[in-house]
Amino acid sequence: MKTCYSSTVELRQHFARVVETHPYECGWGNEASFFVEAHDAEPGTAVTLRVQVSTDGIRCIDEGTAVDVMDSTFARVIHFGGFLRLVGRARTAAENEAGVTTSVRLALKG
Numbered sequence: 705m706k707t708c709y710s711s712t713v714e715l716r717q718h719f720a721r722v723v724e725t726h727p728y729e730c731g732w733g734n735e736a737s738f739f740v741e742a743h744d745a746e747p748g749t750a751v752t753l754r755v756q757v758s759t760d761g762i763r764c765i766d767e768g769t770a771v772d773v774m775d776s777t778f779a780r781v782i783h784f785g786g787f788l789r790l791v792g793r794a795r796t797a798a799e800n801e802a803g804v805t806t807s808v809r810l811a812l813k814g
Contacts, residue, residue: 706734706814707812707813708811708813709811709812710810710812711728711809711810713725713728713789713808713809713810714726714806714807714808716743716805716807717808718804718805719794719803719805720803721793721801721802722791722793723792723806724789724790725789725790725791726789727758727761727762727787727789728810729761730786730810730812731786731787732812732814733784733812733813733814734782734813735781735782735812735813735814736781736811736812736813737779737780737781737810738755738771738779738781738788738790738808738810739776739777739808739809739810739811740753740773740776740778740779740790740806741776741806742773742774742775742804742806745804746796748796748797748798749794749795749802749804750774750794750795750797751792751793751795751806752771752772752792753770753790753792754770754791755779755781755788756789756790757781757785757787758786758787758788759785759787761787764787764789764791769781790808
């Protein structure tokens with residue numbers, strides 16, 4: 705029988721320009737799904753997030769998966785190290801940096 709676990713990584717967290725979620729230790733899992741919600745984003749704000757992996761939760765590198773967040777979205781990840789996190793930027797249509805409030809949940813199976 706598989707083990708399943710869900711965690712709220714960020715809950716209605718406001719990020720000014722740069723989005724960096726806390727690294728979450730999940731090395732026991734075989735697969736992970738990030739569920740991302742943007743709350744009350746200004747019209748024309750685009751948020752692109754990349755999945756990052758890490759062995760120690762300090763030095764993170766891009767895994768290769770990226771998602772554009774309009775209202776809500778998800779990203780699936782397999783073959784990852786001990787920690788996962790999301791990073792990215794919020795930008796307006798005029799390419800100016802913007803702030804965004806997001807919730808991020810992580811579902812793990814192993």
